[in-house]
Amino acid sequence: xxxxxxxxxxxxxxxxxxxxxxxxxxxxxxxxxxxxxxxxxxxxxxxxxxxxxxxxxxxxxxxxxxxxxxxxxxxxxxxxxxxxxxxxxxxxxxxxxxxxxxxxxxxxxxxxxxxxxxxxxxxxxxxxxxxxxxxxxxxxxxxxxxxxxxxxxxxxxxxxxxxxxxxxxxxxxxxxxxxxxxxxxxxxxxxxxxxxxxxxxxxxxxxxxxxxxxxxxxxxxxxxxxxxxxxxxxxxxxxxxxxxxxxxxxxxxxxx
Amino acid sequence: xxxxxxxxxxxxxxxxxxxxxxxxxxxxxxxxxxxxxxxxxxxxxxxxxxxxxxxxxxxxxxxxxxxxxxxxxxxxxxxxxxxxxxxxxxxxxxxxxxxxxxxxxxxxxxxxxxxxxxxxxxxxxxxxxxxxxxxxxxxxxxxxxxxxxxxxxxxxxxxxxxxxxxxxxxxxxxxxxxxxxxxxxxxxxxxxxxxxxxxxxxxxxxxxxxxxxxxxxxxxxxxxxxxxxxxxxxxxxxxxxxxxxxxxxxxxxxxxxxxxxxxxxxxxxxx
Numbered sequence: 001x002x003x004x005x006x007x008x009x010x011x012x013x014x015x016x017x018x019x020x021x022x023x024x025x026x027x028x029x030x031x032x033x034x035x036x037x038x039x040x041x042x043x044x045x046x047x048x049x050x051x052x053x054x055x056x057x058x059x060x061x062x063x064x065x066x067x068x069x070x071x072x073x074x075x076x077x078x079x080x081x082x083x084x085x086x087x088x089x090x091x092x093x094x095x096x097x098x099x100x101x102x103x104x105x106x107x108x109x110x111x112x113x114x115x116x117x118x119x120x121x122x123x124x125x126x127x128x129x130x131x132x133x134x135x136x137x138x139x140x141x142x143x144x145x146x147x148x149x150x151x152x153x154x155x156x157x158x159x160x161x162x163x164x165x166x167x168x169x170x171x172x173x174x175x176x177x178x179x180x181x182x183x184x185x186x187x188x189x190x191x192x193x194x195x196x197x198x199x200x201x202x203x204x205x206x207x208x209x210x211x212x213x214x215x216x217x218x219x220x221x222x223x224x225x226x227x228x229x230x231x232x233x234x235x236x237x238x239x240x241x242x243x244x245x246x247x248x249x250x251x252x253x254x255x256x
Numbered sequence: 257x258x259x260x261x262x263x264x265x266x267x268x269x270x271x272x273x274x275x276x277x278x279x280x281x282x283x284x285x286x287x288x289x290x291x292x293x294x295x296x297x298x299x300x301x302x303x304x305x306x307x308x309x310x311x312x313x314x315x316x317x318x319x320x321x322x323x324x325x326x327x328x329x330x331x332x333x334x335x336x337x338x339x340x341x342x343x344x345x346x347x348x349x350x351x352x353x354x355x356x357x358x359x360x361x362x363x364x365x366x367x368x369x370x371x372x373x374x375x376x377x378x379x380x381x382x383x384x385x386x387x388x389x390x391x392x393x394x395x396x397x398x399x400x401x402x403x404x405x406x407x408x409x410x411x412x413x414x415x416x417x418x419x420x421x422x423x424x425x426x427x428x429x430x431x432x433x434x435x436x437x438x439x440x441x442x443x444x445x446x447x448x449x450x451x452x453x454x455x456x457x458x459x460x461x462x463x464x465x466x467x468x469x470x471x472x473x474x475x476x477x478x479x480x481x482x483x484x485x486x487x488x489x490x491x492x493x494x495x496x497x498x499x500x501x502x503x504x505x506x507x508x509x510x511x512x513x514x515x516x517x518x519x520x521x522x523x524x525x526x527x
Binding site: 098105111150 | 289412415420421422430431472
């Protein structure tokens, strides 16, 4: 049995599918990059993986569990890092509180941060390069630091897979590069499976990821060379233009 | 017959209790950007009070205005919470709920005016407050609400704060966003109804918001200290200044609240 499987998977909101007929089989350890333009269904796919969205049709299996039906099992195995734009950073919450919730949400109330949990928070913050930031408020941090904190919150449970929704968005190249290297390090050192959505191939990484090129449907899945071909990119990125052999990917939002 | 001293004591204890009650729920409203929900609840409280006045007069059912106000407030909050959970934006959900309850208010204002003697003025008592004639039952109501609202508000505060911060991440970590929203909206409805009965609907709009806004602005890890402090200070000070100025206590609270809001608007937070 594969560790991530999709068979004729349709995902969407209401009755309207956003992503159609996804078929894939991946075995651990994998590093999957879900690539596509805005509105292609990248975040929708991740929501399906973590059980936030019920499939309209077909099936998805994460380590043998159906995320929508076996939410508890899947959430114990998968750490989810949302996009920064879905975070309400005006809420005054500390780094320690955010990271600790990764563990505390598994326990019954009252959920108190014990000294043992403080130790674990400190360890995982060190892993993501944020040691000593526990008492800082989230909205006092830079974009790159905020992403690291959210990753730490997902990592503290020691998940088998880390699912990240556009971790590089709203970051400059240097911060994006450092973050990608961190994700790569976690993948290699802990054997954590990674699913990451992106508009482009993640920069500054040594490993070659598996790429799934999507735009409402899967246009290609496999190694970088097999998927990032001109004919497939033209289908996935409708705003793409070609100038003297150079491909420029448009960022137009897909019309549904 | 209670002596003047005892009446004064009841008045100030009610003021203190109301301040603590407002302080116990206000951070949840401010942190989850649900200030508008508080306003929605006020509309439903008035509708509930009017329906209560009407039913109390027309039937022998034990449906008193306070009971109907609580039922309406809880129902309004649950409808709003469910709509938000189903993907309707909070602004739209709250607007829709307000529209429904304003319609009920208009309908029952007409029915009460045409059938119940002094019915509308009785219901309007809930709008402007009856705090100048605070009774033992008002005091009891405030403290019963406190016993219900305070423990739950504190017990689940950390989870609710996290949900307000990252609802999708909370759901992915196994926290039931729906449960916590329902819980806090229900607690807010109980607090709103109780405060509306003693301070009046109009003033409750303000007092449920001010302590939470101060707590949010102060960026505290545990905002309840500041929320309780502001809640009790505003209500207590309002009652205190009302006597020498020969104003109804709710007017005193209104003045102190207005000064507090001006402070929030004019004084910038130093980051």
